[in-house]
Structure formats: C-alpha cells, structure tokens
Amino acid sequence: MLADARRSAIVATVSRERVVRVSNLAEQFGVSLVTVRRDIEALDDAGLVQKIHGGAKLPGGASTHEPGFELKSTLGTLEKRAIAREAELLVKDGMAIGLSAGTTTWALAKELSSRSNLTVVTNSVKIADVFQEAGSRVSVILTGGERTPSDALVGPIATQSMHSLHLDLLFLGVHGVDADAGFTTPNLLEAEMDRALIEAARKVVVLADHSKWGTVGISTIAGIEDVDEVISDDALGVEAQRILRERVARLRLVSVTPHTPAP
Structure with missing residues (x-):
C-alpha cells in the first residue's frame, strides 16, 4: 500500500x-x-x-462548548434508547437512584416512568418533567440550583442538597470519555455536581454511546477506574473496549438496530 x-x-x-x-x-x-x-x-x-x-x-483539545439539550436529544437516538433499556434492567423495586442531567439519562427516565416503588434524585428539570408528564408514581426529588444550557441544575445549592442523601445506584451521563482524562464535561459547575452525586452513590454506572469516546471536556468528573460499570453500544471501537474492560468492573455493550420500536 x-x-x-x-x-x-x-x-x-x-x-x-x-x-x-x-x-x-x-x-x-x-x-x-x-x-x-x-x-x-x-x-x-x-x-x-x-x-x-x-x-x-481524533484531533481537538479540551472542549468548553456545551450544546443545548434540544440539539443533543436529536443525536444518537437509537443508541441512547438501547442503552437506556439495558440500564433499566439494573433498577430494582425500592431503590433510591440518581439520574444526572443528560439526554441518555433522560431516555432512561422514560423507561422508568411506568415503574413504581422507586425514588429518583436528579438535577435535571427535563428528567423531572418526564415523570410528571407521565403521571408516574415514582417519587422524584429535584435538586435546586442554577440551570445550564443542557438543563442541568448546578452550583452550591445543588451540591449542598446531595450531602445528606444516599443513593443505591447512580446513572451518570457524560460529555466525553477519554483514556487519560476519564469522564468529562465542558461545564465546571456540572462536574462539581456530578462528583457530589457520585459521592452519594453506592454504585455508579456511566451511560455513554460510542460517539463519546475520545471527546474531552475541560473538566474531569471522574477517572475511568472510579466508576463501577459503563453501558455503551456495540459500535464502540475495539481499543476503547479494551481500555474500559481493563479499567472498570464491567462493560456492557448493547446492540443497536434501526428496527428498535419507538416507546
């Protein structure tokens, strides 16, 4: 050649x-x-x-650009839906779970909206709205704080609200995943809030489709070794799979097809 x-x-x-x-x-x-x-x-x-x-x-430095929620919600919809359905299988009745702000965790909220006997803690107005609009019997605790372009609630009020709460399971959405930088976001205050959610949780599961690999936001939320599981889709690259399998307890890959039925 x-x-x-x-x-x-x-x-x-x-x-x-x-x-x-x-x-x-x-x-x-x-x-x-x-x-x-x-x-x-x-x-x-x-x-x-x-x-x-x-x-x-892929070229590019640490990003400080934060796309709005509406734009992000139109990207990778099949992947997000498949990841959300896999994540929903981890949720057991009686659990207190955390859903960080993000479009994949928003997709998971839709899967959970028909459940009952759950408590959901979130810093996302969009996620809280999913349960409200569905008339869900899930108990939802919405943190306070200032709203970001991605509809996350952040800042001192938001982080302080997590100090006395305890979560069985946290589902964490991220802007990017990198072998060196770990799980990242372009928003410094959102990173701080996500770290508060992690500290409150017994188990942390990152939801990130394959497009997040190699993307680096300006602020690290957590290192790869600091979470328990990652759920992604089967388009994730071979090298990314190798790194994640070596450094997290479990990597779940879901199959994505264009025939995935609408909710």
Missing part, C-alpha cells in the same frame, strides 16, 4: 475508533512501527489526527 493510501486509511480508522494504537495500525497495514509513527506525525502536522503516546486520536 502506498503511503498516501495508508495515511487515508489511518485517518478513517481513527475516525471510526477515535483512539488507535501504533502497534495495532502496524499489524493492520503490515508495516513497521517506525512507518506508522511517521505516518501519524505527518497526519498530526496536517491536523487530521492528534498524536498521543503510543498512538493517535
């Missing part, structure tokens, strides 16, 4: 996997590690990939 064709293939692989290792690329293309490193350096210079220790990732 000529260098130009190989480099185009490397860009395609990085776009698909989001993070790749030099050794895997060398094996994939049947070339030496030195050749792959030179390819990555050239692609890094061109701004097409970002060189990292031992591999390459």
Whole structure:
C-alpha cells in the first residue's frame, strides 16, 4: 500500500475508533512501527489526527462548548434508547437512584416512568418533567440550583442538597470519555455536581454511546477506574473496549438496530 493510501486509511480508522494504537495500525497495514509513527506525525502536522503516546486520536483539545439539550436529544437516538433499556434492567423495586442531567439519562427516565416503588434524585428539570408528564408514581426529588444550557441544575445549592442523601445506584451521563482524562464535561459547575452525586452513590454506572469516546471536556468528573460499570453500544471501537474492560468492573455493550420500536 502506498503511503498516501495508508495515511487515508489511518485517518478513517481513527475516525471510526477515535483512539488507535501504533502497534495495532502496524499489524493492520503490515508495516513497521517506525512507518506508522511517521505516518501519524505527518497526519498530526496536517491536523487530521492528534498524536498521543503510543498512538493517535481524533484531533481537538479540551472542549468548553456545551450544546443545548434540544440539539443533543436529536443525536444518537437509537443508541441512547438501547442503552437506556439495558440500564433499566439494573433498577430494582425500592431503590433510591440518581439520574444526572443528560439526554441518555433522560431516555432512561422514560423507561422508568411506568415503574413504581422507586425514588429518583436528579438535577435535571427535563428528567423531572418526564415523570410528571407521565403521571408516574415514582417519587422524584429535584435538586435546586442554577440551570445550564443542557438543563442541568448546578452550583452550591445543588451540591449542598446531595450531602445528606444516599443513593443505591447512580446513572451518570457524560460529555466525553477519554483514556487519560476519564469522564468529562465542558461545564465546571456540572462536574462539581456530578462528583457530589457520585459521592452519594453506592454504585455508579456511566451511560455513554460510542460517539463519546475520545471527546474531552475541560473538566474531569471522574477517572475511568472510579466508576463501577459503563453501558455503551456495540459500535464502540475495539481499543476503547479494551481500555474500559481493563479499567472498570464491567462493560456492557448493547446492540443497536434501526428496527428498535419507538416507546
């Protein structure tokens, strides 16, 4: 394979996997590690990939941009619905659970809205509205605080409200997942609130579709090793799967098909 064709293939692989290792690329293309490193350096210079220790990732630095809830709710809807249905299986009657703000946790709220004998603590007005509009018998505790563009309630009032609460299970939505940065968000106050939710929970499950891998927000919520489980979809890249399986107690991957019925 000529260098130009190989480099185009490397860009395609990085776009698909989001993070790749030099050794895997060398094996994939049947070339030496030195050749792959030179390819990555050239692609890094061109701004097409970002060189990292031992591999390459999608380009881009830490993000401070926070898309609004309405925009995010239209992205990856099949993945989010499938992840939410898998997460719902973990919820047992009588539990006190936390749902952080986010569109995947919002999808989970829809799955839970027909349940009863549950207590849900959330810092999301959108999630609280799901239970209210469904006439749900779930007991919902909504924190106070200031609202962000993603409809999360944050700030001192929000975090203080968590200090005396105890959760059996927390479902955490995130902006990005990165091998080094961990689980991140572009909002500093939201990261602080999410950490308060984590501290209140006996078990933490991150809900993140494959598109979150390799994305880095400016603020780390938690390291990969700091959560108990991750639920994602089966389009998650091979390298991402390897890293998560090594560093969390359990990785659940759900299958996504276009025939998933609407709720």
